[in-house]
Amino acid sequence: MIASAVRTLKNFAGGRWESSAGEPRQVTNPSTGEVIAQVPFATPAEVDKTVRAAHEAYLQWREVPVVDRVQVLYRYKALLEKHADEVARILSTENGKTLPDALMEVRRAIQMVEVACGMPTLMMGDSIENVSRGIDSQTIRQPLGVCAGITPFNFPAMVPMWMFPFAIACGNSFILKPSEKVPLTPERTAELLEEAGVPAGVYSVIHGGRETTDALMMHPLVRAVSFVGSSPVAKHVYETSAKAGKRVQALGGAKNHLVVMPDADLEKSVEAIMSSAFGAAGERCLAGSVLVPVGEVAEPLLAKLVAAANALQVGDSLAPGVGMGPLVTGEHRGKVAGYIEKGLAEGAKPLCDGRKSAGESEGFFLGPTIFDGVTPKMTIAREEIFGPVLSVIRVRTLDEAISLVNGSEFGNTTSIFTSDGKSARDYASRVECGMVGVNIGVAAPMAFFPFSGWKNSFFGDLHAHGKDAVAFYTEQKVIMTRWF
Ligand code: NAD
Secondary structure: OEEEEEEEOOEEEOOEEEOOOOOEEEEEEOOOOEEEEEEEOOOHHHHHHHHHHHHHHHHHHOOOOHHHHHHHHHHHHHHHHHOHHHHHHHHHHHHOOOHHHHHHHHHHHHHHHHHHOOHHHHOOOOEEEEEEOOEEEEEEEEEOOEEEEEOOOOOOOHHHHOOHHHHHHOOOEEEEEOOOOOOHHHHHHHHHHHHOOOOOOOEEEOOOOHHHHHHHHHOOOEEEEEEEOOHHHHHHHHHHHHHOOOEEEEEOOOOEEEEEOOOOOHHHHHHHHHHHHHHHHHOOOOOEEEEEEEHHHHHHHHHHHHHHHHHOOEOOOOOOOOOEOOOOOHHHHHHHHHHHHHHHHOOOEEEEOOOOOOOOOOOOOOOOEEEEOOOOOOHHHHOOOOOOEEEEOOEOOHHHHHHHHHOOOEEOEEEEEOOOHHHHHHHHHHOOOOEEEEOOOOOOOOOOOOEOOEEOOEEOOOOEOHHHHHHHOEEEEEEEEEOO
């Protein structure tokens, strides 16, 4: 179904909103299946023009004092606050996460801007007098030039803001290539940045898919590439960008384990596990995907969890009281349903099957699925599903749980639920994951810490946001001075 007045989006390049000659694709409302916009895929010539304009803008912007650069971000924060509900509504409509969840994402995005407002302090270098007799030494941080960001569908407000507020505050210009599945939120947040007074060309948004991304990564005037998305694409972006001589950070997919000890608080753990596994329909890179009950906790834990999953209200993401919205596209829904079939075929035991609670709607709904009797070799135990499917692998000891977690090719996040400090400390110390939660279902770092995936969940060395972002978006220079 196509809504009556479907408009085609424009690119924001060189400070202007311009139509693209690229092939348009459809953007859908996943709650209804309705087409709500068309998004053009920018051509390599349009990418080239955008990068050149961004480079010209950078040459001026880098000369603006950092204290003045951050004034744009202060105004941007105020505008984001003012329009938070409106942005969240757009986000929920195109992505399918519930409205309260979308609003929480917008709040997290605003926190990124707040932290980047501290750039006059964050960008400071070091200095020391008399490194040798009569010689002083200092380091300064300088911007790189044009930086590019390629972002996924699941956080269309927040993930771009892991990047551009920091990059711009450091004196770079920035080009965002958002996910073609959710281009309306990045469009609105770009309009607000324009209203905040960002100079023409300092921030650009170009839409597209692989060809657009490749043209950006290969462009000689692009100095740094930030990517967030699935691991195969993250690896491709990392390799291609590095080969083209770019600085690159590429955050990939995940398979996150939630370990529950026999001494855990069951009520609170179940609440956290439900939100981790089924919040945003499991479409979070920090979503719990494998539940690992240790010892005798399995039976009481699963009884409570299945009851909570059966009570979860699935429906239109904008409707009040809905606990879980649809998956982002019909294609993605089909992929997740395919994993449920695979789980059944490989012998896992469904305690609830989300295909049954999906209803008759045109939307891309799937209810929560919980599989018991999963073994580490099964596909559903190893691969990222990125949907509301939780696999249960029972173990006998904490050591066994740690070996299981460390056997995964991914290392984004993990959580332990326990009331024993020693178990929590051992777990946090020994697991090979970049982010660890203790009695927390989604251990998402705040804006001033780095987003620290390990293994196949991350390619690069400097992570997103926090102090890492400042290092990533600047070059250091050491200056030694002697006066005669
Ligand atoms: P995706 O990899 O399909 O797409 C991400 C971006 O890359 C999009 O902008 C897309 O247009 C572009 N792209 C897709 N294929 C490409 C190709 N072959 N070459 C160049 N560019 C390409 O990811 P998605 O489905 O949008 O998002 C979900 C994935 O993102 C999940 O795997 C999730 O775990 C991951 N993710 C990771 C983090 C993290 O911090 N590690 C955060 C959010 C999402």
